[in-house]
Amino acid sequence: MMMKTTTARLDRRQPSPRLTSFALSTFFLIVFLCALASINGVRFEGLLNMSYQNTTSPSNASLPENSTSAAALPELRVLIGIPTLPDQYHRRHFLRMVYGTQSPVGAQVDIKFVFCNLTKEDQTVLVALEIMRYDDIIILNCKENMNNGKTYTYFSSLPELLNSTDGPYPPYHYVMKGDDDTYFRLDNLVQSLRPLPREDLYYGYVIPCPSMDPFREYMSGMGYLVSWDIVEWISTSDIPKNRTEGPEDKVFGEWLRDGHRAKNRYNAKWSMYDFPQPPTGCTHELWPDTIAVHRLKNQEKWIQTLKYFNVTDKLKPSKLYHIP
Numbered sequence: 001m002m003m004k005t006t007t008a009r010l011d012r013r014q015p016s017p018r019l020t021s022f023a024l025s026t027f028f029l030i031v032f033l034c035a036l037a038s039i040n041g042v043r044f045e046g047l048l049n050m051s052y053q054n055t056t057s058p059s060n061a062s063l064p065e066n067s068t069s070a071a072a073l074p075e076l077r078v079l080i081g082i083p084t085l086p087d088q089y090h091r092r093h094f095l096r097m098v099y100g101t102q103s104p105v106g107a108q109v110d111i112k113f114v115f116c117n118l119t120k121e122d123q124t125v126l127v128a129l130e131i132m133r134y135d136d137i138i139i140l141n142c143k144e145n146m147n148n149g150k151t152y153t154y155f156s157s158l159p160e161l162l163n164s165t166d167g168p169y170p171p172y173h174y175v176m177k178g179d180d181d182t183y184f185r186l187d188n189l190v191q192s193l194r195p196l197p198r199e200d201l202y203y204g205y206v207i208p209c210p211s212m213d214p215f216r217e218y219m220s221g222m223g224y225l226v227s228w229d230i231v232e233w234i235s236t237s238d239i240p241k242n243r244t245e246g247p248e249d250k251v252f253g254e255w256l257r258d259g260h261r262a263k264n265r266y267n268a269k270w271s272m273y274d275f276p277q278p279p280t281g282c283t284h285e286l287w288p289d290t291i292a293v294h295r296l297k298n299q300e301k302w303i304q305t306l307k308y309f310n311v312t313d314k315l316k317p318s319k320l321y322h323i324p
């Protein structure tokens, strides 16, 4: 299938420099230590000293020139595609703030906004500018639709879109489809993925709400994730190709069932849940052990959630502003 993409680069957006610098230097320190200690048997004391030299220096300054890209790559690569519509500029801007201020340690989590072909003149300018600035948009070869195959187009296009001879393989260990009214806490997501298999995995919030059995129905559209081998299977198998109509997330579960895929499944309930108000069988109180909160349908719910998780605690003090 021919797809058009505006982006094949895998770089991340810029989180706050201080955070990035800290996270990256911590990460590179670990990679550096492991690599050098195992290969060269270098003494640790000297190395440790090096790492403290200067936190404002460039993030790869402490890497030896020799260290190959393989050693420098984050050990876990996750793509989170968030379907939106081309005109939802404000929503994307908001989500960029929410995710751009998170920097999970030791993992690359790329957030990309996914939509179908542009349809209006102004979009060709505004979306192009957005891409120039943020490079986090994937435009699939499709017409915008609900329950008409956008999920199929998304997953099945990725192997070709991300196929690159110089990039790592797989380009991502895991690919997620996330809702634009879901708040993901990327560090917690990464922590929960770390011990899981990287093959044949289907991860999410099991439907129906009371169910804890990931082998029966399917994972909720609030956000589900599969390993790269399943993405490849979706792009080549006739089973999904033949069945793209219907409620997308339910149909997704049916592909896996009919294809006898995803023998590894992980139910992330109750680390993933619906916002507590209004209470239903799918809701849970906000609590520290949270990977995702869903149904953030208005600004008030977003604010309440972001406040609960203290997301502005890391705001750096400055004479330039005062925020109570």
Ligand SMILES: *[C@@H]1O[C@H](CO)[C@@H](O)[C@H](O)[C@H]1NC(C)=O
Pocket: 045, 046, 049, 050, 053
């Ligand atoms: C650590 O580095 C500083 C200079 O950056 C040096 O003065 C000190 O002796 C070093 N300590 C060790 C244990 O190597």
Ligand SMILES: *[C@@H]1O[C@H](CO)[C@@H](O)[C@H](O)[C@H]1NC(C)=O
Pocket: 053, 054, 055, 056, 057, 058
């Ligand atoms: C850290 O590095 C930056 C740029 O490399 C330099 O400007 C700054 O003076 C250094 N700070 C310290 C404390 O060495």
Ligand SMILES: *[C@@H]1O[C@H](CO)[C@@H](O)[C@H](O)[C@H]1NC(C)=O
Pocket: 058, 059, 060, 061
């Ligand atoms: C990392 O190193 C490469 C090659 O040495 C250099 O081109 C790049 O600018 C460096 N990046 C940072 C953030 O210092």
Ligand SMILES: *[C@@H]1O[C@H](CO)[C@@H](O)[C@H](O)[C@H]1NC(C)=O
Pocket: 065, 066
């Ligand atoms: C890089 O590593 C290779 C061996 O892996 C070694 O032969 C070479 O001298 C190293 N180069 C530098 C600049 O350290």
Ligand SMILES: *[C@@H]1O[C@H](CO)[C@@H](O)[C@H](O)[C@H]1NC(C)=O
Pocket: 004, 117, 141, 142, 143
């Ligand atoms: C999407 O746009 C591309 C290039 O502009 C075009 O070739 C393709 O036919 C369009 N696809 C749909 C489904 O409209």
Ligand SMILES: *[C@@H]1O[C@H](CO)[C@@H](O)[C@H](O)[C@H]1NC(C)=O
Pocket: 159, 160, 163, 164, 165
């Ligand atoms: C990836 O690219 C290679 C060569 O560029 C090609 O042979 C292969 O079929 C491509 N794979 C996909 C899934 O597009």
Ligand SMILES: *[C@@H]1O[C@H](CO)[C@@H](O)[C@H](O)[C@H]1NC(C)=O
Pocket: 238, 239, 242
């Ligand atoms: C595709 O769908 C058609 C009609 O529903 C069916 O006859 C065919 O067996 C299906 N093929 C696969 C591979 O599921």
Ligand SMILES: *[C@@H]1O[C@H](CO)[C@@H](O)[C@H](O)[C@H]1NC(C)=O
Pocket: 287, 288, 308, 309, 310
């Ligand atoms: C947010 O900060 C408050 C006050 O420091 C603390 O009591 C609370 O546990 C924090 N909440 C979370 C989810 O970390």
